[in-house]
Amino acid sequence: MVPDSLLAALLLVFTLVDLAQDVTFPGHTFVPHDALAYTATTVMIGVLAVRQRFPMTVMFVVLCGEVFLLIQDHRVSGEMFAFLIAVYTVAAHLPLARSMLGGLVALLVLIVMVVVSGQESGDGFYTLVTNLGLVAGVWWLGRSLRLRRSYLAELEDRAARLEKARFSDARTARVEERSRIARELHDVVAHHVSVMTVQASAARRIMERNPDAARESIETIEQVGRTALAEMRRIVGVLRTERDPAAPAAELTPQPGTQDLTGLVEQLRETGLAVQLEVDGEPRDLSTGVDLAVYRLVQEALTNSLKHAGPHARAWVRLKYSDRALTLEVADDGHGSSEAACNDPGPGHGLVGMRERVALYGGELRIGPRAGGGFEVRARFPLEVT
Numbered sequence: 001m002v003p004d005s006l007l008a009a010l011l012l013v014f015t016l017v018d019l020a021q022d023v024t025f026p027g028h029t030f031v032p033h034d035a036l037a038y039t040a041t042t043v044m045i046g047v048l049a050v051r052q053r054f055p056m057t058v059m060f061v062v063l064c065g066e067v068f069l070l071i072q073d074h075r076v077s078g079e080m081f082a083f084l085i086a087v088y089t090v091a092a093h094l095p096l097a098r099s100m101l102g103g104l105v106a107l108l109v110l111i112v113m114v115v116v117s118g119q120e121s122g123d124g125f126y127t128l129v130t131n132l133g134l135v136a137g138v139w140w141l142g143r144s145l146r147l148r149r150s151y152l153a154e155l156e157d158r159a160a161r162l163e164k165a166r167f168s169d170a171r172t173a174r175v176e177e178r179s180r181i182a183r184e185l186h187d188v189v190a191h192h193v194s195v196m197t198v199q200a201s202a203a204r205r206i207m208e209r210n211p212d213a214a215r216e217s218i219e220t221i222e223q224v225g226r227t228a229l230a231e232m233r234r235i236v237g238v239l240r241t242e243r244d245p246a247a248p249a250a251e252l253t254p255q256p257g258t259q260d261l262t263g264l265v266e267q268l269r270e271t272g273l274a275v276q277l278e279v280d281g282e283p284r285d286l287s288t289g290v291d292l293a294v295y296r297l298v299q300e301a302l303t304n305s306l307k308h309a310g311p312h313a314r315a316w317v318r319l320k321y322s323d324r325a326l327t328l329e330v331a332d333d334g335h336g337s338s339e340a341a342c343n344d345p346g347p348g349h350g351l352v353g354m355r356e357r358v359a360l361y362g363g364e365l366r367i368g369p370r371a372g373g374g375f376e377v378r379a380r381f382p383l384e385v386t
Helices: 002-019 035-050 055-071 079-093 096-121 124-206 211-235 248-252 258-270 288-308 337-343 350-360
Strands: 274-280 314-321 325-332 364-369 375-382
Touching: 002 035, 002 079, 035 055, 035 079, 055 079, 055 096, 079 096, 079 124, 096 124, 124 211, 124 288, 124 350, 258 274, 258 288, 258 314, 288 314, 288 325, 288 350, 288 375, 350 364, 350 375
Parallel strands: 274 314
Antiparallel strands: 314 325, 325 375, 364 375
16 A cells, blocks of 8 residues: 555656646647646546555546546646556456456557547557557556466465474374373383282282292382383373274283394394394393383384385494483485485374484484485483482
């Protein structure tokens, strides 16, 4: 609105200054401008300030002003600019049918005006062709810019929809992964509680005849209870969903851990991926949750290597134990895997699951291309100081 008002004001000032001058051409003298001419000129140029809100109305006002000035035999230098701006506005801001109607009306009025004025000047045909080409070009320019704006708006809308869909998919993947983690941790806690129950029952039965064995059972109950409480704290805040009734046998299977990495590596070798397993440092007893998280990270990372690393690729798994942390590195030397692995097109949303598991235990995770080619997953889990 403000740019249009500024444009109308500048054009009006220019036109009024021109109106104040007496203009004559060889063979023709225009009628001196009177108050009516000034009023008509001010109206037909002033309405350009609202041209984007009322394109068709503005164009008809401009055309009426043109016809009036022609009938009164007034020459106004700015009226042609106002005419072209009105035609452009109709083409750029109205649908195709209405813009074509406005363009045809403008061409008809222009033809009549050029024919009438050309009879006196003698160059009507040349002026007609020139003005028709100019008006048609301005209309086409406005139409092309409208189509371009519509195309860009559609691209922006599509990008917004895709971004929203991707965000929704990522959120769904996080919820699903948290549900899976919660189910696994629930099974871990249930196992610890079962151990505590068995140990408590055994301690009660042998307490009188074998106090030392009963004391060991009670110490076991204390240790297992602390572990169960730690896992329970991690479950808080993690979404709990219904169990999958389609796979009850899988939930009865003991949860895997670092002791099962050797078997996992062997399975991957049988599929054709050359995998090496290295352990640095003295292995420590990990909490069941961390033990399970390490296994799942290795499983997901090697699966991605198998899918994306390409033929003849090698992969390796390194576990480094220290007093304060366990560092896990899974990498491959494949080519073309980085982008595919980062996008993670599979339905499992494995990278989301990795981040959820590491964050659950206060760890750090780095996922990305490896220097020299290939892909790398590096995780660090803090451990209790022994």
